[in-house]
Amino acid sequence: MRVSGPSDTPALKPGSSPPRTASQEESVQHRHLLSNEIDLLLDGEAGFGVAPLRSHVDDCAECRARLDEARLVADALERLPHFAPRTGFADRVMSQVQVVEPWHVAALDTARRFVPESRPLRALALAGAGAASVAISGSAVWIAFSADLSFQSASFVADRVRAALVSGVAQALETTLGSGAADAIRSSGSLALVGGALALVAAVGASAFGFRAIASAARQRGS
Amino acid sequence: MAPSLDLPNLPDADVARLAQQGREPAFRELVRRYERPVFSLVFRMVRDTATAEDLAQETFIKVLNHIDKYRPEFKFSSWLFKIANNVAIDHLRRRQLNTISIDGAPNAASVADIEATRFDIADKSESALDAMEARELGSAIERAIGALRPEYRSCIMLRHVEGRSYEEIAATLDLPLGTVKTYIHRARHQLRDALEHLRE
Numbered sequence: 402m403r404v405s406g407p408s409d410t411p412a413l414k415p416g417s418s419p420p421r422t423a424s425q426e427e428s429v430q431h432r433h434l435l436s437n438e439i440d441l442l443l444d445g446e447a448g449f450g451v452a453p454l455r456s457h458v459d460d461c462a463e464c465r466a467r468l469d470e471a472r473l474v475a476d477a478l479e480r481l482p483h484f485a486p487r488t489g490f491a492d493r494v495m496s497q498v499q500v501v502e503p504w505h506v507a508a509l510d511t512a513r514r515f516v517p518e519s520r521p522l523r524a525l526a527l528a529g530a531g532a533a534s535v536a537i538s539g540s541a542v543w544i545a546f547s548a549d550l551s552f553q554s555a556s557f558v559a560d561r562v563r564a565a566l567v568s569g570v571a572q573a574l575e576t577t578l579g580s581g582a583a584d585a586i587r588s589s590g591s592l593a594l595v596g597g598a599l600a601l602v603a604a605v606g607a608s609a610f611g612f613r614a615i616a617s618a619a620r621q622r623g624s
Numbered sequence: 625m626a627p628s629l630d631l632p633n634l635p636d637a638d639v640a641r642l643a644q645q646g647r648e649p650a651f652r653e654l655v656r657r658y659e660r661p662v663f664s665l666v667f668r669m670v671r672d673t674a675t676a677e678d679l680a681q682e683t684f685i686k687v688l689n690h691i692d693k694y695r696p697e698f699k700f701s702s703w704l705f706k707i708a709n710n711v712a713i714d715h716l717r718r719r720q721l722n723t724i725s726i727d728g729a730p731n732a733a734s735v736a737d738i739e740a741t742r743f744d745i746a747d748k749s750e751s752a753l754d755a756m757e758a759r760e761l762g763s764a765i766e767r768a769i770g771a772l773r774p775e776y777r778s779c780i781m782l783r784h785v786e787g788r789s790y791e792e793i794a795a796t797l798d799l800p801l802g803t804v805k806t807y808i809h810r811a812r813h814q815l816r817d818a819l820e821h822l823r824e
Contacts, residue, residue, distance in 0.1 A: 440809050444790075474815050477765045478784035483660035484667050486677045491655040494681055495648070498688040502646030 429453045434464045443471045567591070570598045577601060636700040643691045651688050658701065659684075662708045665781050669712035671770050679715055683708040702796040705786070709778045709797060716774050768818035775799075776811035783808050 429438075430453070438454050458464050502510075517523050544551055574597050575583035586597040631639060631653040639657075642650035662683055667676035687694075687704055694703060769777055778797060782788040790808070794801045 436813060437809060440805075440812065443812075470816060471812060474765070474812060474819060475784060477762060477819075478780065478815070479787075481664075481762060481765065481785050483664045483785075484676075485660050486663045486680060490659050490663075490677070490681070491652055494655050494684040494688070495651060497681075497685045498651060500646050500648045500651060501692075506645045 429457050433461065439468055439471050442468055443475055567594065570594060574601060637696045640691065640694050640700045641696065643688065644694065655684055658704055661786060662704060664785065665705065665708055666712045668769055668781055669774055669777055670715060675715065679711050683711050702792055705782060706796045713774055764819055768815045771818060772811050772814055776807050779804055779807040780811040
Protein backbone atom coordinates (compact mmCIF):
# COMPACT_ATOMS: atom_id res chain seq x y z
CA MET A 402 0.00 0.00 0.00
CA ARG A 403 1.37 3.40 -0.92
CA VAL A 404 1.25 5.97 1.81
CA SER A 405 1.53 9.45 0.39
CA GLY A 406 3.21 12.25 2.38
CA PRO A 407 1.58 15.58 3.30
CA SER A 408 3.21 17.28 0.33
CA ASP A 409 1.38 14.99 -2.05
CA THR A 410 -2.03 16.10 -0.91
CA PRO A 411 -3.72 19.25 -2.15
CA ALA A 412 -3.13 22.29 0.10
CA LEU A 413 -6.02 23.18 2.35
CA LYS A 414 -6.51 26.38 4.24
CA PRO A 415 -4.82 25.77 7.58
CA GLY A 416 -7.05 25.51 10.59
CA SER A 417 -10.19 24.93 8.60
CA SER A 418 -11.70 21.49 8.64
CA PRO A 419 -11.83 20.07 5.16
CA PRO A 420 -15.33 19.01 4.15
CA ARG A 421 -15.40 15.28 4.38
CA THR A 422 -17.25 12.70 2.50
CA ALA A 423 -17.35 9.03 3.47
CA SER A 424 -14.75 8.22 0.84
CA GLN A 425 -12.45 11.00 2.05
CA GLU A 426 -12.70 9.76 5.61
CA GLU A 427 -11.78 6.36 4.39
CA SER A 428 -8.88 7.89 2.45
CA VAL A 429 -7.45 9.39 5.68
CA GLN A 430 -6.48 5.85 6.54
CA HIS A 431 -4.41 5.61 3.34
CA ARG A 432 -2.33 8.79 3.59
CA HIS A 433 -0.45 10.80 6.22
CA LEU A 434 -2.31 13.58 7.98
CA LEU A 435 -2.11 17.16 6.73
CA SER A 436 -0.62 19.71 9.09
CA ASN A 437 -4.01 21.36 9.62
CA GLU A 438 -5.38 17.96 10.60
CA ILE A 439 -2.58 17.63 13.14
CA ASP A 440 -3.68 21.07 14.43
CA LEU A 441 -7.24 19.84 14.86
CA LEU A 442 -5.99 17.02 17.05
CA LEU A 443 -3.64 19.34 18.89
CA ASP A 444 -6.50 21.72 19.73
CA GLY A 445 -8.51 18.81 21.06
CA GLU A 446 -11.26 19.43 18.54
CA ALA A 447 -14.14 17.05 18.82
CA GLY A 448 -16.57 16.19 16.11
CA PHE A 449 -17.59 13.97 13.33
CA GLY A 450 -14.50 14.57 11.19
CA VAL A 451 -11.92 14.16 13.95
CA ALA A 452 -12.58 10.52 14.85
CA PRO A 453 -10.97 9.14 11.65
CA LEU A 454 -7.93 11.38 12.27
CA ARG A 455 -7.54 9.93 15.77
CA SER A 456 -7.95 6.47 14.44
CA HIS A 457 -5.26 7.15 11.81
CA VAL A 458 -2.82 8.47 14.43
CA ASP A 459 -3.34 5.29 16.47
CA ASP A 460 -2.20 3.23 13.51
CA CYS A 461 0.47 5.48 11.93
CA ALA A 462 3.74 5.90 13.82
CA GLU A 463 4.92 8.77 11.61
CA CYS A 464 1.78 10.87 12.16
CA ARG A 465 1.86 10.00 15.86
CA ALA A 466 5.44 11.32 16.01
CA ARG A 467 4.39 14.53 14.26
CA LEU A 468 1.52 15.00 16.69
CA ASP A 469 3.82 14.37 19.67
CA GLU A 470 6.26 16.90 18.29
CA ALA A 471 3.46 19.47 17.91
CA ARG A 472 2.30 18.71 21.45
CA LEU A 473 5.82 19.23 22.75
CA VAL A 474 5.88 22.76 21.32
CA ALA A 475 2.34 23.53 22.53
CA ASP A 476 3.14 22.24 26.02
CA ALA A 477 6.32 24.30 26.14
CA LEU A 478 4.34 27.39 25.11
CA GLU A 479 1.74 26.72 27.77
CA ARG A 480 4.45 26.44 30.42
CA LEU A 481 5.87 29.86 29.59
CA PRO A 482 5.80 32.09 32.67
CA HIS A 483 4.21 35.49 33.02
CA PHE A 484 6.79 38.22 33.49
CA ALA A 485 6.25 40.87 36.14
CA PRO A 486 6.86 44.59 35.63
CA ARG A 487 8.90 46.54 38.18
CA THR A 488 7.44 47.09 41.65
CA GLY A 489 5.11 50.07 41.85
CA PHE A 490 3.67 49.53 38.38
CA ALA A 491 0.11 50.05 39.65
CA ASP A 492 1.07 53.31 41.37
CA ARG A 493 2.73 54.59 38.21
CA VAL A 494 -0.37 53.74 36.21
CA MET A 495 -2.76 55.24 38.75
CA SER A 496 -0.77 58.50 38.89
CA GLN A 497 -1.88 59.07 35.30
CA VAL A 498 -5.44 57.83 35.55
CA GLN A 499 -8.27 60.24 36.22
CA VAL A 500 -10.70 58.61 38.59
CA VAL A 501 -14.01 60.31 37.89
CA GLU A 502 -16.94 59.66 40.17
CA PRO A 503 -20.26 60.27 38.37
CA TRP A 504 -22.61 62.71 40.17
CA HIS A 505 -25.28 60.11 40.90
CA VAL A 506 -22.70 57.84 42.53
CA ALA A 507 -21.37 60.76 44.57
CA ALA A 508 -24.93 61.62 45.64
CA LEU A 509 -25.58 58.03 46.71
CA ASP A 510 -22.31 57.94 48.62
CA THR A 511 -23.23 61.17 50.41
CA ALA A 512 -26.61 59.71 51.34
CA ARG A 513 -24.92 56.54 52.58
CA ARG A 514 -22.78 58.59 54.96
CA PHE A 515 -25.89 59.42 56.93
CA VAL A 516 -26.88 55.79 57.33
CA PRO A 517 -25.79 54.54 60.79
CA GLU A 518 -23.46 51.56 61.05
CA SER A 519 -25.31 49.55 63.71
CA ARG A 520 -28.47 47.68 62.89
CA PRO A 521 -30.75 49.05 65.66
CA LEU A 522 -29.72 52.62 64.86
CA ARG A 523 -30.36 51.96 61.19
CA ALA A 524 -33.83 50.66 62.01
CA LEU A 525 -34.48 53.69 64.20
CA ALA A 526 -33.27 56.06 61.49
CA LEU A 527 -35.43 54.28 58.97
CA ALA A 528 -38.47 54.58 61.23
CA GLY A 529 -37.72 58.29 61.82
CA ALA A 530 -37.25 58.94 58.12
CA GLY A 531 -40.48 57.06 57.41
CA ALA A 532 -42.42 59.06 60.00
CA ALA A 533 -41.01 62.34 58.70
CA SER A 534 -41.85 61.48 55.13
CA VAL A 535 -45.38 60.45 56.15
CA ALA A 536 -45.83 63.74 58.04
CA ILE A 537 -44.49 65.81 55.15
CA SER A 538 -46.58 63.94 52.63
CA GLY A 539 -49.69 64.29 54.82
CA SER A 540 -49.11 68.03 55.25
CA ALA A 541 -48.62 68.44 51.52
CA VAL A 542 -51.86 66.59 50.80
CA TRP A 543 -53.74 68.57 53.43
CA ILE A 544 -52.43 71.88 52.05
CA ALA A 545 -53.33 70.85 48.52
CA PHE A 546 -56.88 69.95 49.54
CA SER A 547 -57.44 73.07 51.63
CA ALA A 548 -56.06 75.81 49.40
CA ASP A 549 -58.73 78.32 50.49
CA LEU A 550 -57.90 77.84 54.12
CA SER A 551 -54.20 78.20 53.33
CA PHE A 552 -54.87 81.41 51.41
CA GLN A 553 -56.95 82.83 54.27
CA SER A 554 -54.29 81.89 56.79
CA ALA A 555 -51.58 83.51 54.70
CA SER A 556 -53.66 86.72 54.32
CA PHE A 557 -54.34 86.82 58.04
CA VAL A 558 -50.64 86.48 58.86
CA ALA A 559 -49.72 89.15 56.27
CA ASP A 560 -52.32 91.59 57.72
CA ARG A 561 -51.05 91.09 61.23
CA VAL A 562 -47.44 91.69 60.15
CA ARG A 563 -48.38 94.83 58.24
CA ALA A 564 -50.45 96.22 61.13
CA ALA A 565 -47.58 95.59 63.53
CA LEU A 566 -45.15 97.38 61.23
CA VAL A 567 -47.43 100.40 60.72
CA SER A 568 -48.12 100.69 64.42
CA GLY A 569 -44.41 100.52 65.22
CA VAL A 570 -43.50 103.19 62.68
CA ALA A 571 -46.37 105.47 63.83
CA GLN A 572 -45.26 105.13 67.40
CA ALA A 573 -41.69 106.01 66.48
CA LEU A 574 -42.89 109.08 64.55
CA GLU A 575 -45.09 110.20 67.42
CA THR A 576 -42.19 109.87 69.83
CA THR A 577 -39.73 111.84 67.68
CA LEU A 578 -41.92 114.36 65.82
CA GLY A 579 -44.79 114.80 68.27
CA SER A 580 -48.40 113.68 68.17
CA GLY A 581 -49.56 116.51 65.87
CA ALA A 582 -47.09 115.67 63.12
CA ALA A 583 -47.79 111.98 63.59
CA ASP A 584 -51.55 112.55 63.24
CA ALA A 585 -50.98 114.62 60.09
CA ILE A 586 -48.83 111.92 58.53
CA ARG A 587 -51.24 109.17 59.57
CA SER A 588 -54.19 111.05 58.04
CA SER A 589 -52.27 111.52 54.78
CA GLY A 590 -52.23 107.78 54.12
CA SER A 591 -49.72 104.96 54.00
CA LEU A 592 -47.50 106.72 51.41
CA ALA A 593 -46.94 109.63 53.74
CA LEU A 594 -46.32 107.16 56.53
CA VAL A 595 -43.56 105.51 54.52
CA GLY A 596 -42.14 108.95 53.61
CA GLY A 597 -42.21 109.92 57.25
CA ALA A 598 -40.44 106.68 58.21
CA LEU A 599 -37.73 107.34 55.64
CA ALA A 600 -37.31 110.93 56.89
CA LEU A 601 -37.00 109.55 60.40
CA VAL A 602 -34.33 107.09 59.35
CA ALA A 603 -32.48 109.89 57.51
CA ALA A 604 -32.69 112.13 60.59
CA VAL A 605 -31.36 109.39 62.85
CA GLY A 606 -28.53 108.68 60.39
CA ALA A 607 -27.62 112.38 60.11
CA SER A 608 -27.63 112.72 63.90
CA ALA A 609 -25.33 109.71 64.29
CA PHE A 610 -22.96 111.10 61.64
CA GLY A 611 -22.97 114.52 63.35
CA PHE A 612 -22.24 113.04 66.78
CA ARG A 613 -19.40 110.99 65.30
CA ALA A 614 -17.88 114.09 63.63
CA ILE A 615 -18.04 116.03 66.89
CA ALA A 616 -16.43 113.17 68.85
CA SER A 617 -13.69 112.83 66.25
CA ALA A 618 -12.91 116.57 66.34
CA ALA A 619 -12.77 116.48 70.15
CA ARG A 620 -10.30 113.56 70.02
CA GLN A 621 -8.08 115.44 67.58
CA ARG A 622 -8.05 118.48 69.80
CA GLY A 623 -7.21 116.37 72.84
CA SER A 624 -4.25 114.71 71.10
CA MET B 625 -17.55 56.44 51.49
CA ALA B 626 -18.16 53.49 49.18
CA PRO B 627 -19.21 50.23 50.78
CA SER B 628 -16.31 47.80 51.26
CA LEU B 629 -16.28 45.05 48.64
CA ASP B 630 -14.51 41.75 48.22
CA LEU B 631 -12.81 42.92 45.03
CA PRO B 632 -10.40 39.99 44.52
CA ASN B 633 -13.33 37.58 44.35
CA LEU B 634 -15.50 39.59 41.99
CA PRO B 635 -15.62 38.77 38.27
CA ASP B 636 -13.93 41.19 35.87
CA ALA B 637 -17.22 42.66 34.67
CA ASP B 638 -18.24 43.63 38.21
CA VAL B 639 -14.85 45.15 38.99
CA ALA B 640 -15.00 47.10 35.73
CA ARG B 641 -18.51 48.33 36.65
CA LEU B 642 -17.18 49.56 40.00
CA ALA B 643 -14.33 51.29 38.18
CA GLN B 644 -16.94 52.98 35.99
CA GLN B 645 -18.49 54.28 39.22
CA GLY B 646 -15.18 55.93 40.06
CA ARG B 647 -14.01 53.47 42.73
CA GLU B 648 -10.23 53.72 42.82
CA PRO B 649 -9.73 50.29 44.48
CA ALA B 650 -11.49 48.74 41.48
CA PHE B 651 -9.00 50.41 39.11
CA ARG B 652 -6.14 49.02 41.17
CA GLU B 653 -7.69 45.57 41.22
CA LEU B 654 -7.87 45.52 37.41
CA VAL B 655 -4.21 46.54 37.22
CA ARG B 656 -3.28 43.89 39.80
CA ARG B 657 -5.09 41.16 37.87
CA TYR B 658 -3.67 41.95 34.47
CA GLU B 659 -0.30 43.66 34.94
CA ARG B 660 1.57 40.37 34.43
CA PRO B 661 -0.37 39.01 31.44
CA VAL B 662 -0.33 42.39 29.70
CA PHE B 663 3.34 43.02 30.47
CA SER B 664 4.24 39.49 29.31
CA LEU B 665 2.33 39.84 26.06
CA VAL B 666 3.87 43.22 25.31
CA PHE B 667 7.35 42.10 26.37
CA ARG B 668 7.21 39.10 24.06
CA MET B 669 6.12 41.43 21.30
CA VAL B 670 8.78 44.12 21.71
CA ARG B 671 11.58 42.08 23.38
CA ASP B 672 12.72 44.93 25.60
CA THR B 673 11.88 45.29 29.29
CA ALA B 674 11.84 49.09 29.58
CA THR B 675 9.83 49.52 26.38
CA ALA B 676 7.46 46.75 27.40
CA GLU B 677 6.85 48.45 30.72
CA ASP B 678 6.17 51.79 29.06
CA LEU B 679 3.77 50.17 26.61
CA ALA B 680 2.02 48.13 29.30
CA GLN B 681 1.63 51.32 31.31
CA GLU B 682 0.26 53.12 28.24
CA THR B 683 -2.20 50.27 27.74
CA PHE B 684 -3.58 50.49 31.25
CA ILE B 685 -3.74 54.28 31.18
CA LYS B 686 -5.73 54.14 27.93
CA VAL B 687 -8.06 51.47 29.23
CA LEU B 688 -8.66 52.99 32.65
CA ASN B 689 -9.10 56.55 31.39
CA HIS B 690 -11.76 55.25 29.00
CA ILE B 691 -13.34 52.73 31.35
CA ASP B 692 -16.71 54.43 30.74
CA LYS B 693 -16.54 53.08 27.17
CA TYR B 694 -16.24 49.47 28.32
CA ARG B 695 -19.33 47.42 27.50
CA PRO B 696 -19.93 44.52 29.90
CA GLU B 697 -21.28 42.23 27.17
CA PHE B 698 -17.65 41.77 26.09
CA LYS B 699 -14.87 40.21 28.14
CA PHE B 700 -12.81 42.87 29.87
CA SER B 701 -9.62 40.92 29.27
CA SER B 702 -10.32 40.75 25.52
CA TRP B 703 -10.71 44.53 25.41
CA LEU B 704 -7.52 44.97 27.43
CA PHE B 705 -5.47 42.55 25.29
CA LYS B 706 -6.78 44.20 22.14
CA ILE B 707 -5.47 47.57 23.28
CA ALA B 708 -2.19 46.03 24.50
CA ASN B 709 -1.71 44.34 21.14
CA ASN B 710 -2.53 47.54 19.23
CA VAL B 711 -0.12 49.54 21.38
CA ALA B 712 2.66 46.99 20.79
CA ILE B 713 2.01 46.71 17.05
CA ASP B 714 1.90 50.52 16.71
CA HIS B 715 5.23 50.70 18.52
CA LEU B 716 6.79 48.09 16.24
CA ARG B 717 5.50 49.93 13.19
CA ARG B 718 6.76 53.28 14.45
CA ARG B 719 10.22 52.12 15.15
CA GLN B 720 12.57 50.87 12.54
CA LEU B 721 14.73 48.53 14.54
CA ASN B 722 17.98 46.86 13.78
CA THR B 723 16.68 43.66 12.39
CA ILE B 724 16.77 40.08 11.31
CA SER B 725 14.18 39.46 8.66
CA ILE B 726 12.06 36.40 9.17
CA ASP B 727 9.12 36.19 6.87
CA GLY B 728 6.83 38.16 4.62
CA ALA B 729 3.15 38.83 5.12
CA PRO B 730 1.09 35.63 4.90
CA ASN B 731 -0.75 36.99 1.87
CA ALA B 732 2.29 38.50 0.17
CA ALA B 733 1.99 37.63 -3.50
CA SER B 734 5.40 38.65 -4.80
CA VAL B 735 9.01 38.95 -3.68
CA ALA B 736 8.50 42.70 -3.41
CA ASP B 737 5.50 42.16 -1.14
CA ILE B 738 7.50 39.81 1.02
CA GLU B 739 10.32 42.33 1.25
CA ALA B 740 7.89 45.12 2.07
CA THR B 741 6.07 43.20 4.75
CA ARG B 742 8.67 40.98 6.28
CA PHE B 743 8.95 41.15 10.02
CA ASP B 744 11.98 42.48 11.77
CA ILE B 745 12.99 41.68 15.30
CA ALA B 746 15.22 43.78 17.45
CA ASP B 747 18.68 42.48 17.93
CA LYS B 748 19.74 45.04 20.49
CA SER B 749 18.12 43.00 23.26
CA GLU B 750 19.43 39.75 21.86
CA SER B 751 22.31 39.73 24.28
CA ALA B 752 19.88 39.80 27.20
CA LEU B 753 17.94 36.99 25.63
CA ASP B 754 21.10 35.11 24.77
CA ALA B 755 21.90 34.90 28.45
CA MET B 756 18.83 32.86 29.22
CA GLU B 757 18.88 31.06 25.92
CA ALA B 758 19.93 27.49 25.16
CA ARG B 759 19.51 26.43 28.77
CA GLU B 760 16.19 24.74 28.31
CA LEU B 761 13.31 24.40 25.93
CA GLY B 762 11.54 27.41 27.44
CA SER B 763 14.43 29.68 26.53
CA ALA B 764 14.57 28.32 23.01
CA ILE B 765 10.84 28.88 22.70
CA GLU B 766 11.24 32.47 23.84
CA ARG B 767 13.77 33.06 21.11
CA ALA B 768 11.64 31.30 18.55
CA ILE B 769 8.64 33.45 19.53
CA GLY B 770 10.81 36.51 19.05
CA ALA B 771 11.47 35.41 15.49
CA LEU B 772 7.80 35.22 14.60
CA ARG B 773 5.89 37.96 12.81
CA PRO B 774 4.13 40.22 15.36
CA GLU B 775 0.68 39.06 14.22
CA TYR B 776 1.68 35.43 14.68
CA ARG B 777 3.24 36.25 18.02
CA SER B 778 0.13 37.87 19.47
CA CYS B 779 -2.05 35.02 18.20
CA ILE B 780 0.19 32.26 19.54
CA MET B 781 0.60 34.04 22.88
CA LEU B 782 -3.12 34.53 23.31
CA ARG B 783 -3.79 30.93 22.29
CA HIS B 784 -1.16 29.10 24.32
CA VAL B 785 -0.04 31.42 27.10
CA GLU B 786 -3.39 33.08 27.86
CA GLY B 787 -5.45 30.03 26.86
CA ARG B 788 -7.91 31.95 24.66
CA SER B 789 -10.17 30.25 22.15
CA TYR B 790 -9.82 30.96 18.44
CA GLU B 791 -13.08 32.95 18.56
CA GLU B 792 -11.84 35.10 21.45
CA ILE B 793 -8.57 35.78 19.68
CA ALA B 794 -10.45 36.78 16.54
CA ALA B 795 -12.59 39.18 18.58
CA THR B 796 -9.60 40.51 20.51
CA LEU B 797 -7.44 41.17 17.48
CA ASP B 798 -10.27 42.17 15.13
CA LEU B 799 -9.30 39.45 12.70
CA PRO B 800 -11.43 36.94 10.80
CA LEU B 801 -11.54 33.54 12.47
CA GLY B 802 -9.91 31.88 9.46
CA THR B 803 -7.02 34.34 9.58
CA VAL B 804 -6.45 33.59 13.26
CA LYS B 805 -6.37 29.86 12.52
CA THR B 806 -3.95 30.45 9.67
CA TYR B 807 -1.65 32.59 11.80
CA ILE B 808 -1.61 30.06 14.63
CA HIS B 809 -1.01 27.22 12.24
CA ARG B 810 1.91 29.01 10.61
CA ALA B 811 3.30 30.13 13.96
CA ARG B 812 3.26 26.57 15.27
CA HIS B 813 4.92 25.37 12.11
CA GLN B 814 7.67 27.99 12.42
CA LEU B 815 8.15 27.21 16.09
CA ARG B 816 8.45 23.50 15.35
CA ASP B 817 11.06 24.25 12.69
CA ALA B 818 12.92 26.61 15.00
CA LEU B 819 13.05 24.02 17.77
CA GLU B 820 13.97 21.12 15.53
CA HIS B 821 17.63 21.28 16.56
CA LEU B 822 16.68 20.51 20.15
CA ARG B 823 15.35 17.15 19.16
CA GLU B 824 18.48 16.13 17.35
